[in-house]
Amino acid sequence: MEFLLVTLAVIVLSFAADKGKTLAGLKGGIRKFLNILPALMVMLILASLALALVPEDLISRSLSGGNRYLAALLGLAGGSLAVMPGFIAFPLGGILRNQGVPYMVIAAFTSSLMMVGILTFPVEKQFFGTRFALVRNLVSLIISALVALAMGLVFGELLP
Amino acid sequence: MKTGRLLAKNLGEMAAILPCAFILIGLFEAWVKRETVEKHLGEGAGWKSYLWVILLGGITLGPMLVALPVASALWKKGAALSVVTAYLGASAVCRIPMTIFEASYLGVPFTLVRYATAIPLVLLSSVGVGRALRDRMLPP
Incomplete structure (x- = not known):
């Protein structure tokens, strides 16, 4: 809702400043x-299908207890997907x-969720090509893993 | 059945955000002169261009799907590949609305640790990725 208002405000301001530029911009954006x-x-259909197939309590059950490094890896995989x-x-x-659930597991999930995009890969590929999309996502996965390790270090979760 | 319901919900969310985002991007492209971006973000523009993209990443609204077309627009306007990569990283790491949510649910220390780790890594790796792939990209 706020986003809609911000957009409308920007359009009005832009229109007041320069009609031609605004129309060109609107046309380009659309x-x-x-x-x-x-x-x-395609991305929306895949995401909805994946969310519908995984039982809700499976997510929280598999992330707490047991091996926290395995849980962090699961978090990385889940966040990437x-x-x-x-x-x-x-x-x-x-x-x-x-x-x-340990901070390092949550960080693995939220960080890879924001940085790595397997389902958005087709879109990224369309903009920048396969090679770039592949490298950027791999590097982002490694960064997310390092962020999770840093969390484990700071919050004292690395050793059981 | 459940898939259909989730799809409708996701579609609704995207329908509310994405058209606005793309209109803002269109206006951004119409207003921002290539020369300005080149000066701040072009090859040889120096380390200050990274400050610019962290700022730009911070104010980016919406998910990676919104950051990708912005990054593509920056690239077409002549920004260096390493800077474009840094922008994508920064928009994932330091988006302001996202950070506010994170700090309120997981605590400020969580956010600080993430920033302190992710921002230097994003900047370093972007320089590396930019140098490695710069000459192997198709023209924008």
Whole structure:
């Protein structure tokens, strides 16, 4: 909602400043949106299917207790696969934390969720090519793992 | 059945955000002169260009799907590949609305540790990725 208001305000300001530029910008933006729409639909269908197939309590059960390094790896994998907005992911992280899931596991999940995108790969490939998309996602996965390790170090979770 | 319901919900969310995001991107492209971005973000623009993209990443709204077209626009406007890569990283690491959510649910120390680890790693790796792939990319 706020986003819509911000956008409308920007359009009005831009229009007041320069009609031609604004129209060109609107046209360009809409064209770009239509170009990306097919890849977007594929991503949405895959994400919905994946979320529907995984039972909800399986996620929290497999992330707490047991081997925390394995759980962190699961977090990395889940975060790389999932597509969800921050206003869902962080409340979820808070819930998991309350259930005793270590910070390093939560960080592995939220960090890879934001940085790595397997389902958005087709879109990234379309913009920058396969090689770049592959390298950037791999590097981001490594960074997420290092962030998780740093969390484990700072919060004293590395040793059981 | 459940898939359909989730799909409808996800579609609704995307329908509310993405058209706005793309309109903002379109306006950004219409207003921001290539020369300005080149000066701040081009090859040989120096370390200050990384400050610019961290700032830009911080104010990016929405998920990676929104950052990708912005990054593509930057690249087409003449920004260096390493800087474009740094922008993608920064938009994933230090988006302001996301950070606010994170700090309120997981605590400020969590956010500080993540920033202190991820930002230097993003900057270092972006320089590496940019140098390695610069000459092997298709023209934008």
